[in-house]
Structure formats: C-alpha cells, structure tokens
Amino acid sequence: MIRTEELLLNVGPQHPSTHGVFRLVVKLDGEVITEATPVIGYLHRGTEKLAESLNYTQIVPYTDRMDYLSAMTNNYVLCHAVETMMGIEVPERAQFLRLIVMELQRVASHLVWWGTYLLDLGALSPFLFAFKEREMIIDLFNELCGARLTYNYMRVGGVKWDAPPGWIDKVRDFIPYMEKQLKEYDRLVSGNEIFLARVKGVGQYDAETAIAYGLSGANLRCTGVKWDLRKDEPYCIYDRFEFDVPVGTNGDCYDRYLVRMEEMRQSLRILKQAVEQFPSSGETMGKVPRAIRPPAGETYVRIESPRGEIGCHIVSKGKAEPYRLKFRRPSFNNLQILPKLLVGETITNLIAILGGVDIVLGEVDC
Amino acid sequence: MKGLIQGLGVTLKAMTTKKVTYAYPDVPLKMPDRFRGVQHFDPDKCIVCNQCARICPTECITLVGKPNPDPEKKGKVIDTYDINFELCILCDLCTEVCPTEAIVMTNNFELAVYSRDELFKDREWLENNNTNVRQDNNNIGAPQKGGAK
Amino acid sequence: MTRWVEQPLSWENVLIYAVLAVVFLLLILGYVTYAILFERKVIGWMQFRHGPNRLGPWGLFQTVADVLKLLIKEDTIPRKADKALFILAPALCYAPSFTVLAIIPYTRELYFADLNVAVVYYAALSAISTIAIVLGGWASNNKYSLLGGMRSGAQMISYEVPLILSIVGTVMMTGSMSLRQIVEAQGDWFWEWNFLPQIIGFGVFIVAAVSELNRSPFDLPEAESELVAGYHTEYSGFRFAFFMLAEYVYMFAIAGLASVLFLGGWHPPAPFLGFIPGIVWMLLKMAFVIFFLFWLRATMPRVRIDHLMGFAWKVLVPLAILNVFVTAVCLELFIKG
Numbered sequence: 001m002i003r004t005e006e007l008l009l010n011v012g013p014q015h016p017s018t019h020g021v022f023r024l025v026v027k028l029d030g031e032v033i034t035e036a037t038p039v040i041g042y043l044h045r046g047t048e049k050l051a052e053s054l055n056y057t058q059i060v061p062y063t064d065r066m067d068y069l070s071a072m073t074n075n076y077v078l079c080h081a082v083e084t085m086m087g088i089e090v091p092e093r094a095q096f097l098r099l100i101v102m103e104l105q106r107v108a109s110h111l112v113w114w115g116t117y118l119l120d121l122g123a124l125s126p127f128l129f130a131f132k133e134r135e136m137i138i139d140l141f142n143e144l145c146g147a148r149l150t151y152n153y154m155r156v157g158g159v160k161w162d163a164p165p166g167w168i169d170k171v172r173d174f175i176p177y178m179e180k181q182l183k184e185y186d187r188l189v190s191g192n193e194i195f196l197a198r199v200k201g202v203g204q205y206d207a208e209t210a211i212a213y214g215l216s217g218a219n220l221r222c223t224g225v226k227w228d229l230r231k232d233e234p235y236c237i238y239d240r241f242e243f244d245v246p247v248g249t250n251g252d253c254y255d256r257y258l259v260r261m262e263e264m265r266q267s268l269r270i271l272k273q274a275v276e277q278f279p280s281s282g283e284t285m286g287k288v289p290r291a292i293r294p295p296a297g298e299t300y301v302r303i304e305s306p307r308g309e310i311g312c313h314i315v316s317k318g319k320a321e322p323y324r325l326k327f328r329r330p331s332f333n334n335l336q337i338l339p340k341l342l343v344g345e346t347i348t349n350l351i352a353i354l355g356g357v358d359i360v361l362g363e364v365d366c
Numbered sequence: 367m368k369g370l371i372q373g374l375g376v377t378l379k380a381m382t383t384k385k386v387t388y389a390y391p392d393v394p395l396k397m398p399d400r401f402r403g404v405q406h407f408d409p410d411k412c413i414v415c416n417q418c419a420r421i422c423p424t425e426c427i428t429l430v431g432k433p434n435p436d437p438e439k440k441g442k443v444i445d446t447y448d449i450n451f452e453l454c455i456l457c458d459l460c461t462e463v464c465p466t467e468a469i470v471m472t473n474n475f476e477l478a479v480y481s482r483d484e485l486f487k488d489r490e491w492l493e494n495n496n497t498n499v500r501q502d503n504n505n506i507g508a509p510q511k512g513g514a515k
Numbered sequence: 516m517t518r519w520v521e522q523p524l525s526w527e528n529v530l531i532y533a534v535l536a537v538v539f540l541l542l543i544l545g546y547v548t549y550a551i552l553f554e555r556k557v558i559g560w561m562q563f564r565h566g567p568n569r570l571g572p573w574g575l576f577q578t579v580a581d582v583l584k585l586l587i588k589e590d591t592i593p594r595k596a597d598k599a600l601f602i603l604a605p606a607l608c609y610a611p612s613f614t615v616l617a618i619i620p621y622t623r624e625l626y627f628a629d630l631n632v633a634v635v636y637y638a639a640l641s642a643i644s645t646i647a648i649v650l651g652g653w654a655s656n657n658k659y660s661l662l663g664g665m666r667s668g669a670q671m672i673s674y675e676v677p678l679i680l681s682i683v684g685t686v687m688m689t690g691s692m693s694l695r696q697i698v699e700a701q702g703d704w705f706w707e708w709n710f711l712p713q714i715i716g717f718g719v720f721i722v723a724a725v726s727e728l729n730r731s732p733f734d735l736p737e738a739e740s741e742l743v744a745g746y747h748t749e750y751s752g753f754r755f756a757f758f759m760l761a762e763y764v765y766m767f768a769i770a771g772l773a774s775v776l777f778l779g780g781w782h783p784p785a786p787f788l789g790f791i792p793g794i795v796w797m798l799l800k801m802a803f804v805i806f807f808l809f810w811l812r813a814t815m816p817r818v819r820i821d822h823l824m825g826f827a828w829k830v831l832v833p834l835a836i837l838n839v840f841v842t843a844v845c846l847e848l849f850i851k852g
Binding site: 007118121122123124125127128129132188189192194195197198346348349 | 558561562563564658731732734738812813814815816817818819820821822
C-alpha cells in the first residue's frame, strides 16, 4: 500500500534567502506547496512600547532601526506626524533637504533589493554592482549626517544638519552617473533569458486581490493600480516636481521588477529637479517650542516608502511622550499575501516570489 | 541569446575597471568630519546639567557631580561620567543638547573588545579619547539656543 | 612519451608508468589549487574587487589554507547512514575523473594513451561519477540529500546525451574516435579547426559541458542548499573536498576535450606561429575554456529545474541530432561525392 506523506519544511529563520530572520513553514506535497505559514517576531524589539516612555526627539533614532534600509523615510513619517499635530511649519530649505535624502534613500533601498533578489536567483555579480553604487549614496549620507545606515537626521520642525559645502554638487554629479549605471544593469540582467524565464508569470495576482490584502508600493502598482502617495496625497514638496508613476500590467514578479527599476529612474528625475531648485540659503529648523508637547488628540499620516505605504498613528495626551505610537509598516502588510500566493507553486518559485515582495524584517517585526 | 551575450559583455568590461575595495585595516579609513564615532569628554567644560543623561534614548550615560572644590566658584564639577557602550547607539543626541560642548563625538569607530567589561567606559578613557575629534558639533538642542529638544 | 607508450608491457615499464602517473597526479593537484584561487580572483575582478589577497603574496596560499581547514575538520558520519556507501561515494566520484585524463593528448608526443575509442571511453567513465553522486545522496540517510542527489543525477544523465551526440559530428569528419587523430585532422589555420564547421556541435557541447560539471548557470546540485539540501550536505571535511576536487578535475578534462575536439589541440592559430611549442597552445586553449567557465559563473543566474530538463531534451538533443544529419549530408555531397 502506497502512502503519500506531506513534508513539513522550515524555510528559515536562518536562511540565506529570506531577507532577515523570517520563518516560513511550508507543507509540501512532492514538489508543490499546499500550505505556507509565515512566522514572524524573531526581530521584535518593542519599539512601539519603548516609545511610550520616550519623547519625540528620542524616538527618532528608534525609527531608523525599523526599516533599516530606508531609514530616512521612517524618520520623516514620525516627524511629519508630530508636525501635523502641532501645526509646525518646516522651512523651505529643510523641505528640500528632506526630499533629496528621501529620494536618494529610495534609490539606495531599491539597489539593495535588486542585488539581493538576483543573488537569490543565483547571479553573483549584480549584488556587488549594486553595492558599489549604494556605497556612493551612503558616502553622501555619511558626509551629511555622520552615519552610514542609521541617520537620526530629521527632527521635529526640520533637519539636524545643513548640507555641507559642495554636497549638493556631489549629488548633482551622482545623478548622471547612476543613470548610466542603470543602463548597465539592464544590459547585465533585464534582457537575460534565464532571468526572464524564472521571473515571468511567477507569483501572479490581480488588482482586486492586491487591494483586498492591503498591499502597497510596487506590489500594488505591478497589477495596474496607479496609486502613489507622492502623487495622490502629496506631502513634503512633492507636488512641485514632475515625475511618472510606473505601473505594471500582469502582476507577476517580472512586473514588480520592472516597476522598481523604473522607480529608481523616476527618483533620479526628481533629484535632478530638486537639485536645480535647491534654495541657496534658508533655515534648517522651523519655530519649534523647547518642549515638544503635541496637544491631546490623535493623528495618522502616511507616506510612500520604498516598500510601500508607511503610516504613523500617534495618540497624544498632551505630554512629551506619546500615549500610543503605532506604525503601519508596509512589509508587514505585504507579506500577508504569501500564504495565498504560494499555494500551488513549486519550491523553486518560492524564492523568486519572496524576493519580489521585498520585505525587511526590521519593519515586519518593529 | 542576445541578453546572455550582453550580460557577459558587462562582466568582462567590469574586469578591466578600477577596483573599488578599501584596504582596511592595513590602510586606515578616513571618515568625514561629521561622522558619529565614539565620544570624547572634556571634564573641565562640563557643568553637570544632566541634559545628556536625560536625552539619551537608551539611558547609557550615568554621571555624578560634586560641588566645586574651589569655594569661590559656584556650580558643580563632574566627578564620574560613564558611558555604557553596550547600550550606546552613537545617535549623537548627547552632543546635540550639551550647552558647553563638553561631550563631543570623534571619528573613531573601532570599539571591538574581547570582554564585555571593557565596554563600560569611564571618564578617564573618554577624556583620553581625543584623536580625530569632530569639529562641527551643531548642538542645536542646547538649552541656551532655544532650539528643539 | 610515444616511445614509452608503444613498448610492450614489462615490469620496468610498469614502474615508469606508475611514476609518470604519480607525477601527473601531483601536477593535477597543483592545477586544482591554483584553479580554485583563480576562480575566486577572476570572479572578484568581474565584481570590482580583488579576490583573495591576504594569505600569501597575491593570495597564493589561499587554497592551501582552505584545504588545511577541510583536512582538520571532524569526520562525521550520520548515525543511520549506510557507512560503506557513504565512504565510497566521494572516492568513486573522484577516481573516474582522474582516469579520464589519460586519453587527452597534450602534444603530438605527449600523451598517456592513444585509444582508438577515446570518445566512448570518456563518456563511459564520466557516467560513473553520476552513480557516485546518486550514491552519496542515498547513503546520507537524509531525505533532502536524496532529493538533491536524484535531481543532480537526472541533470547529469540528461545532459550526457547531447554531450556525446555533439561530438559525433567531429568523429564523422575525422573518421576516427581517437583524440590524437581528431587533432591531426584539424588544419593549421584557426578557421580550419573544428569549431567553425561544427558550430552547432560546439555550442551544444559547451552548454552540455557546463551542465555536466554542475556549474553556473546549471549549478542546482550545489545551490540546492539554498532551499533543499544538495547531495553533499552530510559530507564535511575531506570527503566534501573530494567532491569538489572531482569537479575541478572534470573541468580540466572538459577543457582538454574541448580544446582537442573543437579548438585544434596543439596547433597554433597560424602556421607562422609554429615556433611556439604545441604544449603552450594547448595550455592556452584550455585556460581560455576554463576562463569561460568562470566568466559564466560570474554572470548568469541559476536555471530552474524544469527549464533545465526541458532545455536538455527539447532543445539540445534535437540540435545535436540536426548537427549529425547536416554533417552527414555535407560530407556525402561535398567531400566524398
């Protein structure tokens, strides 16, 4: 009598291809996945609880560490929430600096995604190509705010450091260089037939599923839904710049790839305009009271981080510390589609799909 | 086929370009001035206002002051000042709020030690850590300036 | 060499052959050491970095350190594993790779054996390594090793068919399976070498060879470890080194075979360069083939298992058969007729 058994396979938490400490418990029937359950919480550090005893300036370093690949957007969402509650106006130069660093951060984050996605698929070189360019962006940030990954750059009311002399020119020189490198990346990878065969048609879902699961960022735009918070609910000074929002058509991994590559190009376009329009003088910090005490009430703001929609919900009771601080993290919501998407797929496609969703565990666990 | 050949061309071209790796640790890494490295403490400037210990997000600074030994001068001088580098995240908030720039960052980043006890740095060690001190301190949070906390 | 090989067998000849074999083995081990270093260096250069350069000047002692590390590791055998087969598998994988090197002619005079069925000899012996891999996967008593071993066995068997079929064209053109004769039949100018008339065969041979070697982009058995463990998971220390040694010696064998069958062996690309000895040309061609394998590894992502099998049976085998037909037709019409 032949008996078939379902194999229970643990992908992670220590695994070279899950981006962080992430565990996926997979039930296999031969080669085909019948059930997949993500298990998270290995990187939970209690940021939201800690925030209940810290004042807002002290929380900013903690936000850096949530989505450590796009720390600037995390800093911004917190500062923006507090500024909205208190009605503080941020000066022009600070807004420009914030926008420039956020777009540079978007390019850096997508570079890491590109390099690691291709490393999962087996190509060794794109990883180092991406990190070569990312090193230049990190060096720019190092000169600006003194750190390479956890910047602690934005404060409520503005930014901490003004651009050092010559920094804007360095950003200006970086943009055409990066555009050239993006063309090299296309030559290296985007036309590669092996890569296309592995990515096309894999992990497909439609727009209704995407909206129902609350996906955001490139995961939503690959299905054809044109929703980008920088255009639809403009914040900072994004409404002054011209850029396109790339959308895909099929909702498979290839479209996610194309959308993110195009997002990098559009970020460079915004940077070019921002550097041109950069005000030659101005304050970097607005009029902020010495003790930051938002009035009692609550607010929720959301911005477009490289991974999707990041939101910050603050409930304040008028004190210097928040009563409750909650972050709506894009990776946490994006990964909810995995159990549905992986059923019926083979193991070999699991890695391609997981890489395409682009999660960062620091953000998932918070 | 065409994509494969193009990819091969890119890697071949990369083989002949200049290498971008650093020769660290044989060649020391030069960090820009604003780099947030290990702190340097100057006890003569400290007025024991406790702002650094209050702002620290991880509560890694502990300090004790004593009345000024000189009977004519008012105020306190610093007696002990410890930073626990198991907790310090080098976030720079302590230098941001110090009104006298007694605590400043340097550009030294090498903190690796063989035992956890050595990570608890005291006043003397921080005073002697005076190479590569950062020039631009930007203490916008200092109480006199009236800036953001 | 020819003198020694063509003498009748006697006790002193056996001694000479044994000594020559040991010398060659040492040379091969030296080659493997520096091939591993060069692979890491070349892949590093293609990625804007230097590759290993800390151990010894220019990193020359890197592989020595790696092998030393493997040698001093603890020799673990899983409890329920089939002990005899577990120990046998790596050795069984390595032995054919070394025996296959006997048939490759390096120059007109420098060769170990001139079999008139050399091509079949190569095919037969390299298949034994396939058995060894499946054996290693089975003997580990680990369901993932078994899965990986089966998969790599399937890959290697599937790609042997186009590998051998692609060589049939050159055999037909030469009229003999002896590798020495195949080299002799190729002309002196580089356009007379076999890779141009047999361009389809050459392409199929290169692709099938990369897959036989389990190298990128077909390195599923090695990279299986990213998801389901490969056949060599339970092997550590020197047993693992044996599997890797077998891979590098097969690289040498394939490079030798490619140079001999398609790239003209010891012939210089043009007759006026004939003052440079043939061994230099042979080694240069082999080095070029090995460099090409490193280059592929640095560039290509991995092929998925279903694409792999589909590609072998639906693309390579028909192409190779087509090559045989076209060669036969051309030979009949243009050369004999």
